[in-house]
């Protein structure tokens with residue numbers, strides 16, 4: 001065989017083991033016979049692949065009693081309660097870390113303020129905190145397989161590179177490889193909204209969907225686009241920066257330098273800023289200017305406060321305009337929304353629905369559900385999703401199946 005043929009055989013083996021692992025994970029426990037049917041692989045291949053997965057401790061055998069009382073059938077299930085990972089989110093002012101088992105159950109979590117912004121100082125704090133967290137909680141699991149870290153920046157998940165992060169001076173930084181070398185674990189990096197969309201696809205409200213869009217409104221506004229079962233990534237591995245679509249040419253100045261970006265109207269700080277401005281002008285409202293929160297705003301709106309309702313409906317109008325653009329561009333099966341303002345669903349949804357109905361193609365918005373995302377405060381779940389994807393699609397499963405010489 002030529003070198004390229006050897007490489008192809010190796011690749012096919014990897015794809016097949018990932019397929020078998022995913023089937024057991026998503027539909028297990030499964031018998032080897034059923035696995036062969038579902039995967040369309042030969043029974044001999046299933047025998048071999050399942051033996052390798054068993055040897056690596058990634059799956060286990062279960063004895064299932066048969067109704068006829070005959071020889072018990074053996075089914076294969078994932079070893080997902082004893083294996084796990086550390087998932088983290090580096091936000092604009094804090095670091096959250098969680099310990100998950102592979103099932104997605106959160107076993108521990110902690111958060112710390114991050115006051116440093118200089119590149120090396122941020123890297124040092126991350127490494128120190130991750131190391132301490134793993135030392136403190138790691139033994140709750142039999143084995144830690146990886147670390148998944150998300151952040152609201154421009155990230156290249158393939159290379160583990162951070163190109164840009166709001167607030168921190170992280171630029172063109174190979175953070176993933178740097179952390180992996182020091183922690184002795186594979187490290188996967190991703191943008192937090194895109195990783196959140198992946199979590200919705202793998203274990204949330206977009207399960208079973210191949211095309212869906214998640215829009216998340218928190219400190220900023222962003223989107224994760226699931227296209228043909230994968231998170232859509234453009235040049236530089238980043239898309240979905242809908243916060244910087246201009247919706248009001250003569251609007252407020254945005255931190256990106258442009259005027260009237262969506263984020264200057266639809267993001268928590270913008271919504272609260274607009275409310276404070278109207279209150280300062282003397283518009284009547286039950287809201288108190290000195291204690292403005294999204295929670296208080298939503299409660300006032302639900303209670304019929306006209307000012308609170310106006311602010312939310314105005315935001316929904318601009319968000320709806322942007323959603324309609326996305327529906328026209330991507331023709332999704334489902335729209336998912338996340339963020340604190342979504343608790344006012346009965347105020348926001350009719351406005352969003354009207355915008356989408358008026359501004360997108362009828363065949364695109366007919367039967368298009370707008371739903372709440374399962375994870376409203378995404379936190380660290382995106383980091384969990386990055387590891388899950390790495391098991392299904394990339395080299396992580398292979399690395400676990402062939403213990404490296406350094407281990």
Ligand SMILES: [Zn+2]
Pocket residue numbers: 243244245254255256257258261263
């Ligand atoms: Zn902008």
